[in-house]
Amino acid sequence: MSSTPPSFIFFFYLLISSSSWLLCFSSGAGFNLTTIAFDDGYNPLFGDFNLVRSPDGRSVRLLLDVSSGSGFISSSMYEHGFFSANIKLPSDYTAGVVVALYASNGDVFEKNHDELDIEFLGNVEGKPWRFQTNLYGNGSTSRGREERYRLWFDPSKEFHRYSILWTAKNIIFYVDEVPIREVVRSDEMGGDYPTKPMSIYATIWDASSWATNGGKIKVNYDYAPFTADFKELVLEGCPMDPIQEYPDFTTCKEKDAWLETRNFAVLTPKRRSAMRKFRQHYMYYSCCYDVWRYPVKLPDCVIDPIEKARFNETGRLRFSGSHKKQAKIAKARRKKKQRAASKERTEM
Secondary structure, three states: OOOOOHHHHHHHHHHHHHHHHHHOOOOOHHHOOOOEOHHHOEEEEEOHHHEEEOOOOOEEEEEEOOOOOEEEEEOOOEEEEEEEEEEEOOOOOOOOEEEEEEEEOOOOOOOOOOEEEEEEEOOOOOOOOEEEEEEEOOOOHHHOOOEEEOOOOOOOOOOEEEEEEEOOOEEEEEEOOEEEEEEEOOHHHHHHOOOOOEEEEEEEEEOOOOOOHHHOOOOOHHHOOEEEEEEEEEEEEEEOOOOOOOOOHHHHHHHHHHHHHOHHHOOOHHHHHHHHHHHHHHEEEEEEEEOOOOOOOOOOOOOOHHHHOOEOOEEEEOOOOOHHHHHHHHHHHHHHHHHHHHHHHHHO
């Protein structure tokens, strides 16, 4: 009678233990969200012929082919809010393809725009999707605050909820109910914190110039069309005209107060623990540890000593690749130290 190899059992245990703390958050049901039909909150942005609504109008498919990508935009601009969608990403070979859910006011404030991004970065077949979060305030594009991550699931197999909470106090990015990043507003951030009303966008487009391996691998249209599906759309915020001559910012105070009392605005100890563990397991780049790019730490960065120990001065992981490769590197370093210690004892 055959038996399961011990190495497989150990690997399976590691896989389960590293992700089990996330599973209890994965449904998104606890947020008690109100979803809307596409036409109740959004309009096509570009590539209308590659935007396909469902018969009931509550979901939409975005396509990228050799002729065009596609996208949609919210009908209103919002002063703070919670913006969310259940998304299923393209599968197979997706190098150079970017799918994004983001908030921006670049069309109105060309030189001093604000932005909040969740961007999914395609990859070659067999490799996992990766994604990044970022934010800009007042046109601070030279101080982009990128973080990049892996996921504990395949986002092309089923829908998962991705969300951005933006208040006057903080910004939280979510995957399902797992908070993966929080940026707390401070006086030191100044105009780098997004403050002006923004539209909400969803797009799929050809980002061959940078998305995969720094642009070395381009979109292969033999695999087209690439499709991204969006459903259960959520737009919770205070609509505001950004170019009013005398805007009344007090009109949003009631909505802001309501947002800050919602379940998704409260980082309980359990959620903070899940966020910390996500970042320890799945974050592979952080601007906060990139001292080459930022010799002076960004004011919103909270340095976690455990996180910091995993990153080198470029903000990337000290060890990358498989566990086996990491183990070989660690073993080689131990042997080198042992040889040096032995040589030192011999020479004494």
